[in-house]
Amino acid sequence: MENHDHTNLIQKLLACVAACENCATACLNEDDVKPMVRCISLDRDCADLCSQAARLLERKSEIAHQYLLLCEEICRMCAEECGMHGHDHCQICADACRQCAEACHMHHERINQD
Structure with missing residues (x-):
């Protein structure tokens, strides 16, 4: 794995965690x-x-970069589901999930199976 600064990506991931936990509660x-x-x-x-x-x-x-592929997928699924509900917490969560999915998409790598 290349040595990149992932600070922004990690912040998006953790913001998504917080939004999802808040939404579920x-x-x-x-x-x-x-x-x-x-x-x-x-x-x-x-x-x-x-x-x-x-x-x-x-x-x-x-x-880590291969794992982001799975992370992007669950973020997109969660954003779609939350986006269907009118509650503020669902809309906030959907937005955080969409942002996280895009950030994951920019950094993920394909899964190698030999």
């Missing part, structure tokens, strides 16, 4: 949680994957 507090189940599930997955991506980048892991 807020969704659980909605009067009708049932329509929010997929949103909560994707929020939690996205937060976990983005958090792991940030750790991999911090430790300069050999697979």
Whole structure:
């Protein structure tokens, strides 16, 4: 892995983690949680994957850039789901996820399988 400064990417990843965690918690507090189940599930997955991506980048892991491909995918899925809900926390989360997906897209590498 090349030696790049990933400060901005890591900040986007961690902002996405925070937005997803906030969204999941807020969704659980909605009067009708049932329509929010997929949103909560994707929020939690996205937060976990983005958090792991940030750790991999911090430790300069050999697979960090390949891992960003998966991270981009979950961010796009989460943004699409959150974008369908009118709650402010969902819209904030969708925006953070879109920004994170774009940042991951700019830095990811294909997965090599020999």
